Amino acid sequence: xxxxxIIDSLYSQFPDDIYDTDVESDIRVVAKVxxxxxxxxxxxxxxxxxxxxxxxxFGIDYPDRGEIQVLYVIGSYEHPVVLTLKADLPRDDPQIExxxxxxxxxxxxxxxxxxxxxxxxIDHPDxxxxxxxxxxxxxxxLRKDYKGFPNKTAKNLV
Amino acid sequence: xxxxxxxxxxxxxxxxNESEYQGYDDIPGVTLTDRNAISDFIxxxxxxxxxxxxxxxxxxxxxxxxxxxxxxxxxxxxxxYDTDRFGIIPRNSPRHADVLIISGYVTKKYLPxxxxxxxxxxxxxxxxxxxxxxxxxxxxxxxxxxxxNIDEIFPVDVYVPGCPPRPEALIQGxxxxxxxxxxxxxxxxxx
Amino acid sequence: MLEEKVGPSxxxxxxxxxxxxxxxxxxxxxxxxxxxxxxxxxxxxFIHKGIEKIxxxxxxxxxxxxxxxxxxxxxxxxxxxxxGCVEKLAGIEVPERSQYIxxxxxxxxxxxxxxxxxxxxxxxxxxxxMFMYTIKEREDVLSLLDxxxxxxxxxxxxRFGGVKDDLPAGFKDDVKRVFxxxxxxxxxxxxxxxxxxxxxxxxVGVGVLTADIAKDLGVSGPPLRATGVPFDIRKDEPYLVxxxxxxxxxxxxxxxxxxxxxxxxxxxxxxxxxxxxCLDQIPEGPLFPENTxxxxxxxxxxxxxxxxxxxxxxxxxxxxxxxxxxxxxKPYRVKVRGPVYPTLQALPPxxxxxxxxxxxxxxxxxxxxxxxxxx
Numbered sequence: 001x002x003x004x005x006i007i008d009s010l011y012s013q014f015p016d017d018i019y020d021t022d023v024e025s026d027i028r029v030v031a032k033v034x035x036x037x038x039x040x041x042x043x044x045x046x047x048x049x050x051x052x053x054x055x056x057x058f059g060i061d062y063p064d065r066g067e068i069q070v071l072y073v074i075g076s077y078e079h080p081v082v083l084t085l086k087a088d089l090p091r092d093d094p095q096i097e098x099x100x101x102x103x104x105x106x107x108x109x110x111x112x113x114x115x116x117x118x119x120x121x122i123d124h125p126d127x128x129x130x131x132x133x134x135x136x137x138x139x140x141x142l143r144k145d146y147k148g149f150p151n152k153t154a155k156n157l158v
Numbered sequence: 159x160x161x162x163x164x165x166x167x168x169x170x171x172x173x174x175n176e177s178e179y180q181g182y183d184d185i186p187g188v189t190l191t192d193r194n195a196i197s198d199f200i201x202x203x204x205x206x207x208x209x210x211x212x213x214x215x216x217x218x219x220x221x222x223x224x225x226x227x228x229x230x231x232x233x234x235x236x237x238x239y240d241t242d243r244f245g246i247i248p249r250n251s252p253r254h255a256d257v258l259i260i261s262g263y264v265t266k267k268y269l270p271x272x273x274x275x276x277x278x279x280x281x282x283x284x285x286x287x288x289x290x291x292x293x294x295x296x297x298x299x300x301x302x303x304x305x306x307n308i309d310e311i312f313p314v315d316v317y318v319p320g321c322p323p324r325p326e327a328l329i330q331g332x333x334x335x336x337x338x339x340x341x342x343x344x345x346x347x348x349x
Numbered sequence: 350m351l352e353e354k355v356g357p358s359x360x361x362x363x364x365x366x367x368x369x370x371x372x373x374x375x376x377x378x379x380x381x382x383x384x385x386x387x388x389x390x391x392x393x394x395f396i397h398k399g400i401e402k403i404x405x406x407x408x409x410x411x412x413x414x415x416x417x418x419x420x421x422x423x424x425x426x427x428x429x430x431x432x433g434c435v436e437k438l439a440g441i442e443v444p445e446r447s448q449y450i451x452x453x454x455x456x457x458x459x460x461x462x463x464x465x466x467x468x469x470x471x472x473x474x475x476x477x478x479m480f481m482y483t484i485k486e487r488e489d490v491l492s493l494l495d496x497x498x499x500x501x502x503x504x505x506x507x508r509f510g511g512v513k514d515d516l517p518a519g520f521k522d523d524v525k526r527v528f529x530x531x532x533x534x535x536x537x538x539x540x541x542x543x544x545x546x547x548x549x550x551x552x553v554g555v556g557v558l559t560a561d562i563a564k565d566l567g568v569s570g571p572p573l574r575a576t577g578v579p580f581d582i583r584k585d586e587p588y589l590v591x592x593x594x595x596x597x598x599x600x601x602x603x604x605x606x607x608x609x610x611x612x613x614x615x616x617x618x619x620x621x622x623x624x625x626x627c628l629d630q631i632p633e634g635p636l637f638p639e640n641t642x643x644x645x646x647x648x649x650x651x652x653x654x655x656x657x658x659x660x661x662x663x664x665x666x667x668x669x670x671x672x673x674x675x676x677x678x679k680p681y682r683v684k685v686r687g688p689v690y691p692t693l694q695a696l697p698p699x700x701x702x703x704x705x706x707x708x709x710x711x712x713x714x715x716x717x718x719x720x721x722x723x724x
Contacts, residue, residue: 027586028658052564055660055669056686073658073671073686077564077578080586082658105567105691108393131394131723132303133267141302142402149402150300155307157299222367224374224396225720226421226502229465237481238488250369268374268395271366297415300406301399322421322502 001079003029006049013044027080035070035087035096042072042085042102050078057099057109059117061091061143068094068117068143074103089119098124116142206342213256213282214336216245220255222275225262227289227322234325246332252278257335258285259328260292260312263304269311276312284339284346285312286331290321297321313345355380359387364708366395372469373719377696377712384705389697397723404683409435409509409650412680416670417503419685420721422465425451425458426663428507431683433588433659434672435509438652442638447511448589449631454497454506455661456620456627460531461490462664463613463620466716467538470610473713474551479541486534489527496520509650511637521628528621539614542607552607556699556711559604566698567691570666571612572715576604582662593630596623606714613716651678663688665716687721 003023010018010031018041020032033041045051055073062069072085089096098121099106110121111130118140121127129137140146200206223231234241235248249255252275264272276283287308290296298304308314315338318331338344355361359382366374374395380388400419404412416431417424429451436443443451468483491501496517498504506513542548558568560576573580581598583591599615601608654676660669666688675681692715699711 030656053569054567055658055667056671056684058671058684060673060682071671071684073669075667077580082660084656084658103567104565105694108690108694129394131267131397133394136266136303139302141399146302146402148302149399150406151302151304151306152300153306154295154299156294221369223372226418228373229421229502232465232469233484233488236484238485252367263396263398265394265396265398267397268366271374271395275367297418298398298400298403301403303397303399324501 001049001076001081002026003081006081006083007031009049010041010044013048014041017041028082028084030084030086032086032088035089038072038085038087039097039099039102042074042099045074045083046102049076051076051083053077054099054103054106054109055082057106057113059113059119059142061117063091063144066091068119070094070096070113070119072099094119095122096120097122100125116140118143201347210339210342214339216247217257217284217332217335218247218249218255219257219259219286220252220275220279221248221250222259222272223261224264224268225289225291225322227261227291230322230325230328231259231261231288234328239325239329241329241332244329244332244336246329252276253280255279256283257332258283258312259288260285260308260314261288263291263296263298263301264308265303266305267303269305273311282346284316284335284344285314286316286318286328286335287312287314288318288328288331289323290319293317293319315345354388356382358382362705366392371712371719372717373723375693375717375719375722377708379700379705379708381705386700386703386705386708389700389708391693391696393693393719394723396720400724401683401685404680406679408678409652409680412683413507414503414505416685417505418720419724420663420665420668420687420689420718421502422462422718423458423663423665423668423721424503425455425506426661426668427685428504429455429588430659430661430663430668430670431672432507432509433661434657434670434683435652437657437659438655438672438674439509439650440653441510443510443589444635444638445590445632446515446634447636449627450497450512450516450636451507452589452591452594453516453624453627454494454504454512456623457490457494457497459664460617460620461487461494463617463716464490466664467610467613470713470716473709474548476548479538482534483538486531489531493520493523493527496523508637511635515636516631524624524628528625532618532621535614535617539611542610542614549607551707551710552610552714553603553605555606555707556703556714557603557605558695558699562698563604563695566695568666568695569691570663570688571609571616572692573666574599575601575608575612577602582660582667586660588659588661590627594623594626606710609714609716651676652680660686665689665718665721666692685721685724687718687724689715689717689719690722693717693719693722 007021017034017037022030051074053075055075057072060069067088070087075082115129115132287293316331316335362379365376376392378390379386416427419427464483464487468480471479498506563573563576579598596619652674656673658671669686671684673682
């Protein structure tokens with residue numbers, strides 16, 4: 001399975017949902033995906049293209065474009081290609097379907113993305129903060145306009 | 159006789175204070191060995207020197223690996239550096255320990271747990287701030303998640319700088335603590 | 350929520366956040382019926398320090414110091430992943446000598462990490478004296494690492510396009526002096542593990558992961574290789590000079606706790622073999638590429654805009670960095686993909702139905718590094 005055939009296979013299966021694809025090298029492929037259909041795309045990737053290893057899932061904040069991007073870096077145990085899926089969400093109300101039914105280990109990644117960026121994952125089994133204390137929920141510290149960084153509470157700051 | 163009467167009155171007062179003293183009520187089985195009349199009396203005598211000599215010679219520390227420094231903490235207690243020579247032994251339970259070593263960044267989420275560990279330790283007890291993070295925040299001084307100025311929360315006796323400090327530095331920190339205890343200048347006991 | 354589900358004659362036991370079994374603070378809430386674990390839940394974040402946010406506000410060179418502290422037992426793998434990202438984005442070629450030095454320090458780092466992890470594990474199942482033995486060997490390995498990098502835990506040794514320093518004089522002799530002892534020690538550990546009836550009773554057949562379940566859970570590194578899947582980034586996606594080196598991917602079939610420890614034992618031998626090969630093959634030459642703006646100190650550097658995912662084989666599995674650059678002197682976003690994150694997440698399904706005493710054996714065998722999960 002090489003990079004180009006993966007892209008072709010994805011295109012033929014989801015002509016409306018996949019766009020802006022790019023083959024960066026033999027082992028790196030990037031594709032943008034419409035957020036409504038992310039679970040189906042992931043299921044197809046896992047079942048038909050042997051992308052069984054979700055490396056990570058995380059968010060990036062783009063305040064200039066008014067978007068929050070959720071990225072899925074998916075690898076495989078059978079072939080060396082790593083695929084990066086990107087889904088653009090509106091910054092004021094970011095919502096996307098959870099991929100936990102497909103990739104079990106997305107659970108914590110989604111909880112973390114939720115508490116750090118405020119992305120709401122629909123149908124997530126247990127969406128609650130993972131690394132932050134409960135009272136910090138709602139501050140979305142990894143967004144670019146977060147006010148609490150740098151923290152100035154330390155004494156003797158120069 | 160006068161002395162005894164007064165100390166009895168003091169003891170009653172201490173007991174009353176103890177019931178008001180927050181943090182200890184909900185933890186059963188904690189007795190404060192430095193807050194009764196006998197120990198208050200002893201503090202004024204030469205016997206305290208002997209007690210302090212004993213205390214400084216068996217500083218059991220709590221294994222509480224919180225960050226990079228925690229790895230050096232483990233190494234210090236083990237075979238190569240062999241702190242048993244000085245009576246310094248790693249203990250896994252706070253109820254056996256005399257020294258709490260804050261070995262890393264204290265986050266907002268972990269602070270309550272650390273306070274509880276501190277409360278569970280029987281007096282007399284001491285704190286060593288081990289590593290830059292515990293002293294001043296270290297590389298994470300500006301983080302949104304860590305709690306700064308730990309020395310305002312815990313009565314720190316010895317600061318061991320380094321990121322992370324080598325085990326030799328921790329051993330030296332223990333020696334400094336021993337010197338402080340011997341000179342009755344430590345913050346673990348109220349003289 | 351665990352509390353809502355407690356049935357009659359059931360109870361919840363909290364392990365942690367401070368618990369001798371745990372290498373760093375995390376909390377394991379186990380719902381028990383009698384002595385059997387019905388359900389469990391892991392609570393994280395007790396040492397979350399916001400490294401991803403801090404990295405966004407540091408220049409690329411400053412970032413090396415911060416990524417060191419993601420996982421304190423594998424600082425050099427973290428650096429390799431971070432530096433590799435920048436090198437890919439900026440198109441920097443690393444001279445061969447530097448690549449060999451990097452392989453040497455990273456394998457030494459793997460060696461010390463496994464020695465500590467294994468010793469710690471032995472103490473979890475009741476062999477505290479074993480911890481003393483492994484720490485003794487680890488100090489010898491650390492002194493080797495110390496002689497190259499100048500630090501024991503947090504090295505800040507790699508630079509963009511090279512390494513900070515060359516190998517010290519006489520390093521090869523030091524390796525020849527230390528490694529036979531370490532080999533002998535590892536053989537003796539293996540001997541102890543193979544022959545000790547109590548150790549085997551506590552480990553063989555405990556916490557079994559099958560290959561399919563391990564893949565589903567996203568586990569990588571020794572826990573995955575112990576199930577028979579030869580997934581190793583050093584082979585599957587070679588970086589540095591691993592292609593030119595001869596080593597095998599250590600696997601076991603059983604997938605239980607015993608197999609995970611066995612994989613680590615074998616990997617330590619392979620690491621030493623790799624280092625010896627490197628010392629034989631290492632060419633003379635410069636440490637940094639010629640005519641490059643990125644030297645040893647590389648003051649302020651601007652990296653071309655772009656996105657890259659670079660992954661390396663950490664002692665615990667797949668360590669990856671996703672870096673987004675917008676062309677300025679600071680990264681726009683850095684995502685750290687730690688290997689222990691999915692491993693720790695996989696604990697609740699693994700612990701279902703085991704006895705309380707086995708919680709420690711199973712959780713310990715994963716060689717978790719909480720600092721890296723929390724970041």
